[in-house]
Amino acid sequence: MKYYKNTTIVIILIGLLLQLFAVNVNAAPTTNMELSQALAGLGAKSRKKIINSVKKLGQIGDPAAIPALEALQERKLRADANGRIYIINDDGTSAKEALTGETYTGAIDDLYTPIINNRVRRVIKTVLARLKLKSSDPEVRLLAAKHLAKNPREDASKEIQTALEKETNDEVREALALALALTQIDSPRKDQRLQTIKTIAESGNLKFIPLLKGVLAKDSTGNFIEPDAEVRKAASKAIKAIKRHMLLISTIRNLFYGLSLGSVLLLAALGLAITFGLMGVINMAHGEMLMLGAYSTYIIQEIFKNFLPGLFEWYIIASIPVAFIVPAVVGMILERTIIRHLYGRPLETLLATWGISLMLIQTVRLIFGAQNVEVSNPSWLSGGFQITQGLLLTNNRISIILFAVFVVFLVWLLLNRTPLGLMVRAVTQSRSTASAMGILTSRIDMWTFGLGSGIAGLGGLALSQIGNVGPELGQSYIVDSFMVVVLGGVGKIAGTVFGAFGLGIINKFLEPFTGAVLGKIFVLVFIILFIQKRPQGIFALKGRLADG
Amino acid sequence: MRQKMWLFCLCTILAVSIVWGVPKMAHAKEDTIKVGILHSLSGTMAISETSLKDVALMAIEEINQNGGLLGKKIEPIVVDPASNWPLFAEKARELLEKHKVAVVFGCWTSVSRKSVLPVFEELNGLLFYPVQYEGEECSYNVFYTGAAPNQQAIPAVEYLMSEDGGGAKRFVLLGTDYVYPRTTNKILRAFLHSKGISDEDILEMYTPFGHSDYQTIVAKIKKFAASKPTAVISTINGDSNVPFYKELANQGIKAEDIPVIAFSVGEEELRGIDTKPLVGHLAAWNYFMSIDSKENKEFIKKWKAYVKKHNLPGGDKRVTNDPMEATYIGINMWAQAVRQAGTTDVDAVRQAMGYQQFKAPSGYEIRMDPKNHHLHKPVFIGEIREDGQFDIVWQTPGPIRAEPWSRYIPDSAKKVADWTYPWVCGNCEKPKYK
Numbered sequence A: 001m002k003y004y005k006n007t008t009i010v011i012i013l014i015g016l017l018l019q020l021f022a023v024n025v026n027a028a029p030t031t032n033m034e035l036s037q038a039l040a041g042l043g044a045k046s047r048k049k050i051i052n053s054v055k056k057l058g059q060i061g062d063p064a065a066i067p068a069l070e071a072l073q074e075r076k077l078r079a080d081a082n083g084r085i086y087i088i089n090d091d092g093t094s095a096k097e098a099l100t101g102e103t104y105t106g107a108i109d110d111l112y113t114p115i116i117n118n119r120v121r122r123v124i125k126t127v128l129a130r131l132k133l134k135s136s137d138p139e140v141r142l143l144a145a146k147h148l149a150k151n152p153r154e155d156a157s158k159e160i161q162t163a164l165e166k167e168t169n170d171e172v173r174e175a176l177a178l179a180l181a182l183t184q185i186d187s188p189r190k191d192q193r194l195q196t197i198k199t200i201a202e203s204g205n206l207k208f209i210p211l212l213k214g215v216l217a218k219d220s221t222g223n224f225i226e227p228d229a230e231v232r233k234a235a236s237k238a239i240k241a242i243k244r245h246m247l248l249i250s251t252i253r254n255l256f257y258g259l260s261l262g263s264v265l266l267l268a269a270l271g272l273a274i275t276f277g278l279m280g281v282i283n284m285a286h287g288e289m290l291m292l293g294a295y296s297t298y299i300i301q302e303i304f305k306n307f308l309p310g311l312f313e314w315y316i317i318a319s320i321p322v323a324f325i326v327p328a329v330v331g332m333i334l335e336r337t338i339i340r341h342l343y344g345r346p347l348e349t350l351l352a353t354w355g356i357s358l359m360l361i362q363t364v365r366l367i368f369g370a371q372n373v374e375v376s377n378p379s380w381l382s383g384g385f386q387i388t389q390g391l392l393l394t395n396n397r398i399s400i401i402l403f404a405v406f407v408v409f410l411v412w413l414l415l416n417r418t419p420l421g422l423m424v425r426a427v428t429q430s431r432s433t434a435s436a437m438g439i440l441t442s443r444i445d446m447w448t449f450g451l452g453s454g455i456a457g458l459g460g461l462a463l464s465q466i467g468n469v470g471p472e473l474g475q476s477y478i479v480d481s482f483m484v485v486v487l488g489g490v491g492k493i494a495g496t497v498f499g500a501f502g503l504g505i506i507n508k509f510l511e512p513f514t515g516a517v518l519g520k521i522f523v524l525v526f527i528i529l530f531i532q533k534r535p536q537g538i539f540a541l542k543g544r545l546a547d548g
Numbered sequence B: 001m002r003q004k005m006w007l008f009c010l011c012t013i014l015a016v017s018i019v020w021g022v023p024k025m026a027h028a029k030e031d032t033i034k035v036g037i038l039h040s041l042s043g044t045m046a047i048s049e050t051s052l053k054d055v056a057l058m059a060i061e062e063i064n065q066n067g068g069l070l071g072k073k074i075e076p077i078v079v080d081p082a083s084n085w086p087l088f089a090e091k092a093r094e095l096l097e098k099h100k101v102a103v104v105f106g107c108w109t110s111v112s113r114k115s116v117l118p119v120f121e122e123l124n125g126l127l128f129y130p131v132q133y134e135g136e137e138c139s140y141n142v143f144y145t146g147a148a149p150n151q152q153a154i155p156a157v158e159y160l161m162s163e164d165g166g167g168a169k170r171f172v173l174l175g176t177d178y179v180y181p182r183t184t185n186k187i188l189r190a191f192l193h194s195k196g197i198s199d200e201d202i203l204e205m206y207t208p209f210g211h212s213d214y215q216t217i218v219a220k221i222k223k224f225a226a227s228k229p230t231a232v233i234s235t236i237n238g239d240s241n242v243p244f245y246k247e248l249a250n251q252g253i254k255a256e257d258i259p260v261i262a263f264s265v266g267e268e269e270l271r272g273i274d275t276k277p278l279v280g281h282l283a284a285w286n287y288f289m290s291i292d293s294k295e296n297k298e299f300i301k302k303w304k305a306y307v308k309k310h311n312l313p314g315g316d317k318r319v320t321n322d323p324m325e326a327t328y329i330g331i332n333m334w335a336q337a338v339r340q341a342g343t344t345d346v347d348a349v350r351q352a353m354g355y356q357q358f359k360a361p362s363g364y365e366i367r368m369d370p371k372n373h374h375l376h377k378p379v380f381i382g383e384i385r386e387d388g389q390f391d392i393v394w395q396t397p398g399p400i401r402a403e404p405w406s407r408y409i410p411d412s413a414k415k416v417a418d419w420t421y422p423w424v425c426g427n428c429e430k431p432k433y434k
Helices: A002-026 A028-041 A047-060 A063-073 A118-132 A138-150 A154-166 A170-183 A190-203 A206-216 A229-278 A286-307 A309-337 A346-368 A395-417 A419-429 A431-436 A441-464 A475-488 A493-533 B002-029 B046-065 B085-098 B110-123 B153-161 B179-194 B215-224 B238-250 B294-309 B322-341 B346-353
Strands: A077-079 A085-088 A095-097 A384-388 A391-394 B032-038 B073-079 B103-106 B127-129 B142-144 B170-176 B202-207 B230-235 B260-262 B282-285 B357-359 B365-368 B380-384 B390-395 B416-418 B425-428
Touching: A028 A047, A028 A063, A047 A063, A047 A118, A063 A077, A063 A085, A063 A118, A118 A138, A138 A154, A138 A170, A154 A170, A170 A190, A190 A206, A190 A229, A206 A229, A229 A286, A229 A391, A229 A395, A229 A441, A229 A475, A229 A493, A229 B215, A286 A309, A286 A346, A286 A441, A286 A475, A309 A441, A384 A395, A391 A395, A395 A419, A395 A441, A395 A493, A395 B238, A419 A431, A419 A441, A431 A441, A475 A493, A493 B202, A493 B215, B032 B046, B032 B085, B046 B073, B046 B103, B046 B294, B046 B322, B073 B085, B085 B103, B085 B110, B103 B322, B110 B127, B110 B142, B110 B179, B127 B322, B142 B322, B153 B179, B153 B230, B153 B260, B153 B282, B153 B380, B170 B179, B170 B215, B179 B202, B179 B230, B202 B215, B215 B230, B215 B238, B238 B260, B294 B322, B322 B346, B322 B357
Parallel strands: B032 B073, B032 B103, B103 B127, B127 B142, B170 B202, B170 B230, B230 B260, B260 B282
Antiparallel strands: A077 A085, A085 A095, A384 A391, B282 B380, B357 B365, B380 B390, B416 B425
16 A cells, blocks of 8 residues: 555656646747757758658748748758758858857858759748738738648648738738638538638639539538538539630630731731841841840840849840841841842842841850840749639730730831831832832842841840740741741731731630640641732732832 | 862962871871760750760860870771761761761760661671660660650659659640651550550650640649649650740649659759749659769869860850760760770670679669660659759669660560570560571
């Protein structure tokens, strides 16, 4: 008996001790210990350990871990041999301890860089989103809420709930409500399930259709998994609503894609519309004028990178005049030295300009090398913005459409509102009459060819933002350019505009059904048939002008 | 006037022949082993193939500095087939018949290889082909130092299906419309079927060469990926990659949402690209410049020194990549085989090539398979970094044997690739004995 009593006392004592210890564990300094331990795990060599530490940080829920996690994402996290982790600054010259901010004194190259893969990145993103829900910046909170809505996780539902209760910003509330709803689709309460379906239907997101279909599914015995008919009805209604929404969106999207492809074609072809359309020179070197424009952009970019890094974001604006002038000057030199001797001899012009194009390609290859050169997008030309769910317009495409409109306006202004334009039109209409009126036709030819080449250069600038810049850049656009000009009608700028947008839109509405390869073939067949029926193109010159 | 013209022409011809002739005459006295290099130095493929020519010349220079082969110097004969497939065949014939080269290192695209193949078989030449390709071929006259599909494409897909790779359940097979993507995707589709992935979870799309408008395709991928974890397997050819990745990034698709694995994007291709939108996307190769091995460090050092010495365009921005490593391995293995055989005779060298081993820059002991003329190679999967290099996130435990005839295509599975005695066939179903 005595023996037992003693043991009980000992047990109670041990229990009390443990209690004390447990209290200590929960106290602030030791939590900090836990945090720094989890943080140290980020510098591990094995990715499994990194993932566990990231998850641990999510459970601890301390926003102090955010900088370290972000650094890990951006490859800016380093670890030393003792397992302490550091964050290096942007240019990699100094490192600071992740928690305390102490500066690292040793050689930075000796530090180990933890390597992560996409799986780790996914985990980090979710954990970051959960940590950032507590941020004071509503935009950060919105991004976090949106991420949680995209990747619903049931274990986060409590956090979302508390965040939702505290949230004041409407946009963030909406995103949080969706995220919360998604975690509750299996809720035992009918009203919660109905609420979920309603929220999903409002979001209009195609992604949730499988989720809704799951509501309508039957189990192996043929009974509905969802017992309530009202919930099922709501789900099928929601599916229909989302599909309707998506059809509308995809039509608008195709239209936008068509306009954007059309404006690329237009920019590529506009210069040719002048040299081939107005002057009648079969200019095979047109593609190389595009290429020269793109390389001019590259040169300006390099100058900005080396001498004006602060203004780098705006190099593209500065390259507009250069991308116009360089090809224009080259074009004028070509016109003066070669092409003017060949007027009225289309076959010789074709061969000569083709030869020029080969020479230009090889010259550029000798100067810049056969490799493509890197032309980067300024950040304001990257990314896009979401109009509604499923309709995302990208910045570079929008800018190209606007730029195409700007260039067309510029050409229109030049041809219709300046003395040079008047003379150009006069020479196009009747060379001999214009000459008799005292216009120096040969000089006008030079200016017109220069103008066409310069406009092509602007096209090259636009193309440098969406594709490769290499010596062969122009080769891939020359056929398309001729197609657009011929379809639109030789001699009319308006025809080129209509031809380009028409082709772009037809192509983009065909592509979802036929695929890219067949789509292109159909468009070619369409052009051949159209030209058979209407050899003069969409817009034809009328009356005597047509014969000139 | 006319006389002047004639005089000018005569002078030019004279000058040219002096410039061309003198070094040739000087060379003719020396007894050399001639080696052909058949890579496009102009045209669309020049971007990729020029550095293979450079690394071949580097390897030859290295062998010559170490005393040459069989007491002779190697003399490289460089010709330019100008990215023109029929010209490849003509130039191959010129190398074999006119220059009587002992071996040819060359070709990049599968079309060019297919076009020179009859020439090598007719004249019993020897070709070393250094690029990953679609398989379904095994010629007596070719040694394949690049990867067969099971050494690149299949492990890559297995990685994507693993937990580490994102556990993809749906696959987009996206390629340029020509033989390599079509065949690779045929193999991959059969492989995916064998892993229980049904046709509705596979989206196969092709684009024309030089395609630059990926808006519709990216929107389609986005829609396709909405319901299940999806990965894109890209066999898009060279130039079209930039607009594709740019469109992906602009439409907000990150590598952690929908990873894209590419089979033709390497360090050299990334050199002319703004890499920001590509970070985190994947590539599968048998070699990466970022491999941390003693042999690789030495290889890179040699390459940098060679570039500097010969003042090659691009300077210190030049990189090494997988086909360059394959070329380097090929030349060194050939030299070993010649030393072993004691002659450059094609039949003797072919015999000696089997079981040839070489410590490759990838850090592995690489072996030539005597039966199917392919190398045993390790497979690496890398994630693209912002500086245009790769982080290696996965690799096979060791080199794996090539399967030129894919076991996933019913017709090919029956075929045997075996050039060892007593077989005399590398691409037939029924045994043929000597």
